[in-house]
Amino acid sequence: MSVTMEGIAKAAGVSVATVGRVLHNSGYVSAQARARVEQAVRALGYIPNQNARALKSRRSGLIGNLVMQNLNGLSYRITNSVLRAAERRGYQLVTMQSAELGKDEFRAVQSFISLGVEGLVITSDPLVPETCFAMLKQAGIPAVAVERGYLEQGIDSLTVADFAGVYDAVLRIVQKGHRRIALVASAVEHSVEKERLEGYRAALRDSGLPEDPALMELVPDYTAAFGQRAAARLFSLADPPTAVFCGADTLAAGVLQLLMKQRLRVPEDVSVVGYDDVLSRLFAPPIDSVALALEGTGEQVMELLLRRMQQPDAPVMQKNIGTLYQDRGTVLMKHRDHSLEGGKQHE
Amino acid sequence: MSVTMEGIAKAAGVSVATVGRVLHNSGYVSAQARARVEQAVRALGYIPNQNARALKSRRSGLIGNLVMQNLNGLSYRITNSVLRAAERRGYQLVTMQSAELGKDEFRAVQSFISLGVEGLVITSDPLVPETCFAMLKQAGIPAVAVERGYLEQGIDSLTVADFAGVYDAVLRIVQKGHRRIALVASAVEHSVEKERLEGYRAALRDSGLPEDPALMELVPDYTAAFGQRAAARLFSLADPPTAVFCGADTLAAGVLQLLMKQRLRVPEDVSVVGYDDVLSRLFAPPIDSVALALEGTGEQVMELLLRRMQQPDAPVMQKNIGTLYQDRGTVLMKHRDHSLEGGKQHE
DNA sequence: GCTCTGTGTGAGAACGTTTCCATGTTTTGG
DNA sequence: CCAAAACATGGAAACGTTCTCACACAGAGC
Numbered sequence: 001m002s003v004t005m006e007g008i009a010k011a012a013g014v015s016v017a018t019v020g021r022v023l024h025n026s027g028y029v030s031a032q033a034r035a036r037v038e039q040a041v042r043a044l045g046y047i048p049n050q051n052a053r054a055l056k057s058r059r060s061g062l063i064g065n066l067v068m069q070n071l072n073g074l075s076y077r078i079t080n081s082v083l084r085a086a087e088r089r090g091y092q093l094v095t096m097q098s099a100e101l102g103k104d105e106f107r108a109v110q111s112f113i114s115l116g117v118e119g120l121v122i123t124s125d126p127l128v129p130e131t132c133f134a135m136l137k138q139a140g141i142p143a144v145a146v147e148r149g150y151l152e153q154g155i156d157s158l159t160v161a162d163f164a165g166v167y168d169a170v171l172r173i174v175q176k177g178h179r180r181i182a183l184v185a186s187a188v189e190h191s192v193e194k195e196r197l198e199g200y201r202a203a204l205r206d207s208g209l210p211e212d213p214a215l216m217e218l219v220p221d222y223t224a225a226f227g228q229r230a231a232a233r234l235f236s237l238a239d240p241p242t243a244v245f246c247g248a249d250t251l252a253a254g255v256l257q258l259l260m261k262q263r264l265r266v267p268e269d270v271s272v273v274g275y276d277d278v279l280s281r282l283f284a285p286p287i288d289s290v291a292l293a294l295e296g297t298g299e300q301v302m303e304l305l306l307r308r309m310q311q312p313d314a315p316v317m318q319k320n321i322g323t324l325y326q327d328r329g330t331v332l333m334k335h336r337d338h339s340l341e342g343g344k345q346h347e
Numbered sequence: 348m349s350v351t352m353e354g355i356a357k358a359a360g361v362s363v364a365t366v367g368r369v370l371h372n373s374g375y376v377s378a379q380a381r382a383r384v385e386q387a388v389r390a391l392g393y394i395p396n397q398n399a400r401a402l403k404s405r406r407s408g409l410i411g412n413l414v415m416q417n418l419n420g421l422s423y424r425i426t427n428s429v430l431r432a433a434e435r436r437g438y439q440l441v442t443m444q445s446a447e448l449g450k451d452e453f454r455a456v457q458s459f460i461s462l463g464v465e466g467l468v469i470t471s472d473p474l475v476p477e478t479c480f481a482m483l484k485q486a487g488i489p490a491v492a493v494e495r496g497y498l499e500q501g502i503d504s505l506t507v508a509d510f511a512g513v514y515d516a517v518l519r520i521v522q523k524g525h526r527r528i529a530l531v532a533s534a535v536e537h538s539v540e541k542e543r544l545e546g547y548r549a550a551l552r553d554s555g556l557p558e559d560p561a562l563m564e565l566v567p568d569y570t571a572a573f574g575q576r577a578a579a580r581l582f583s584l585a586d587p588p589t590a591v592f593c594g595a596d597t598l599a600a601g602v603l604q605l606l607m608k609q610r611l612r613v614p615e616d617v618s619v620v621g622y623d624d625v626l627s628r629l630f631a632p633p634i635d636s637v638a639l640a641l642e643g644t645g646e647q648v649m650e651l652l653l654r655r656m657q658q659p660d661a662p663v664m665q666k667n668i669g670t671l672y673q674d675r676g677t678v679l680m681k682h683r684d685h686s687l688e689g690g691k692q693h694e
Numbered sequence: 695g696c697t698c699t700g701t702g703t704g705a706g707a708a709c710g711t712t713t714c715c716a717t718g719t720t721t722t723g724g
Numbered sequence: 725c726c727a728a729a730a731c732a733t734g735g736a737a738a739c740g741t742t743c744t745c746a747c748a749c750a751g752a753g754c
Binding site: 014015016017018021027028029030033052054055056057058 | 711
């Protein structure tokens with residue numbers, strides 16, 4: 001059926017070993033033999049059999065990429081960056097998605113091991129079960145987590161500098177004169193969410209602003225529906241916020257929807273800031289958001305991975321993805337206090 | 348290093364052949380031997396070597412998935428659907444992305460062939476070069492294209508019923524009394540874009556409405572920026588449209604941004620409809636959009652693929668992804684003519 | 695003339711499966 | 725009681741690579 005090295009050897013009138021030497025540019029090959037082999041390779045459209053190669057050499061040249069729930073397109077961008085970095089180092093990136101939590105990713109990890117990947121990159125929005133890490137460890141396959149860190153499980157992680165990102169953004173809002181700044185964020189119990197919450201708190205604290213529990217909406221899910229519900233509560237308060245910081249652009253979408261329903265304008269009546277900058281530029285109006293500096297991600301991931309491949313017992317390491325505030329003018333300088341009360345209308 | 352069948356055989360005190368029989372549930376195995384083997388498999392955490400398996404049996408159990416440019420998350424959803432359908436049939440789906448057009452997907456296809464995938468699913472927004480199809484053909488690997496069809500290249504395709512989707516949506520707008528309905532769509536020269544344009548034209552024609560070139564904005568790209576630019580032109584017309592049909596949600600985003608700038612309200616002043624329904628529900632307000640009925644996609648893809656695997660010479664076939672109009676109330680019944688003129692304000 | 699080194703080449707043993715074939719051991723049934 | 729069928733097992737040859745060895749033939753140096 002398909003063309004093998006033996007086929008090439010026969011066509012070029014040489015041995016399989018010589019074909020191998022030509023393909024790998026190793027050992028001594030006469031110019032004549034090389035030319036004949038290369039000619040045959042081209043003519044027959046030879047494509048090496050990855051399975052045989054990996055089986056014999058124990059080097060698959062494959063890096064696995066486990067992606068879970070990629071609805072906002074962030075994982076796609078990360079994957080792209082990693083793809084490039086991996087290719088630059090002679091690796092191919094193969095991706096497996098996992099949709100259903102708790103079952104899929106188990107099977108996916110198993111498949112990766114089965115395929116003989118030399119490393120695994122885990123890009124996940126939801127949480128990855130521990131059993132997966134155990135399997136990887138047993139198989140001796142190094143892994144790197146991106147976006148969500150798993151340092152506690154002994155996995156090198158590349159995480160977003162969420163604390164700083166949120167802290168800076170909130171501070172910026174404070175500096176524009178806002179004093180009642182609401183938070184709409186996720187209540188998930190994980191480092192990412194904790195950092196975002198802490199960033200908000202610290203910014204308030206360092207600005208000498210009180211922490212008002214009524215202004216902190218922690219919702220169970222990163223969906224617009226919850227964003228809207230949170231905003232509904234915030235803007236039915238007697239003393240509503242003048243600015244809303246959202247822990248994700250999807251939440252900001254919901255907030256904007258509610259503000260429009262209430263006939264409140266952005267940014268004239270309320271300032272809104274998103275996070276992730278995955279949708280913000282598409283809103284009307286485009287709102288401020290904290291973008292992730294994803295350019296170097298692939299390189300960083302590969303560095304962590306290769307380091308662990310070479311030194312399996314090195315201490316667990318964490319690197320950071322920086323953040324970059326995108327100013328689109330939706331945080332307005334606030335002059336009067338309670339400017340909202342006059343303009344506020346109910347449905 | 349890793350556990351092999353021989354390791355299991357040794358641990359269970361049987362031969363490799365018996366281990367194989369247990370693993371495949373084939374042939375005769377005594378209950379005792381089976382139990383011992385299964386016990387050993389569990390205890391040692393045996394994971395079969397996919398490479399050896401594929402090499403020997405010439406059945407990799409792998410379906411390749413080539414994804415290009417997945418910024419709107421549509422491919423992710425398609426991939427998920429295919430993933431499920433493939434798994435239901437005992438196949439694993441491995442995905443490779445391609446970012447840079449013209450080079451990546453060539454390498455990706457080569458890798459797929461090298462891995463020994465038994466079929467390939469191509470989900471692509473941009474166009475796939477012909478050389479890829481040629482390679483696949485030579486390797487005897489059946490392929491199915493999703494979203495964008497490649498019937499001319501002899502590839503079974505699962506395409507969106509774009510003509511009908513647009514036709515119905517535009518007709519709906521007409522039935523609400525609108526007579527000046529603008530189109531903002533992509534100018535790309537491919538069946539997808541042509542169908543959308545034709546759907547719009549046919550709906551106007553069948554409603555007895557004139558086709559006004561001034562209302563047809565064909566932009567080079569599916570970006571919000573172009574949507575905004577197109578809308579700017581449309582709403583600087585002496586006789587602006589009362590409704591805008593957008594060929595993609597991203598374009599609709601731009602249109603909404605411009606409308607907000609011009610202080611035009613949706614849906615009170617202008618009706619806006621999107622396409623793909625990938626973002627529409629996140630806008631403020633959420634706008635009508637033509638959703639794709641993606642539930643059955645995976646099944647359909649696998650049916651096409653398996654059919655071609657069994658009958659490599661069957662005639663090229665096309666199936667359709669249906670569309671479903673999402674009514675969110677952004678197409679308002681229009682009573683007066685030129686209702687806009689009074690309310691229109693310039694920046 | 696002989697070793698030595700530098701070139702050039704091919705044979706063949708793995709890698710971990712799958713699978714066919716051979717060889718037993720039991721059970722069945724006439 | 726013996727042949728045939730059913731059950732149970734192991735040996736070993738592939739699959740297409742990689743890679744070590746062995747071998748052959750130059751020309752160079754003694």
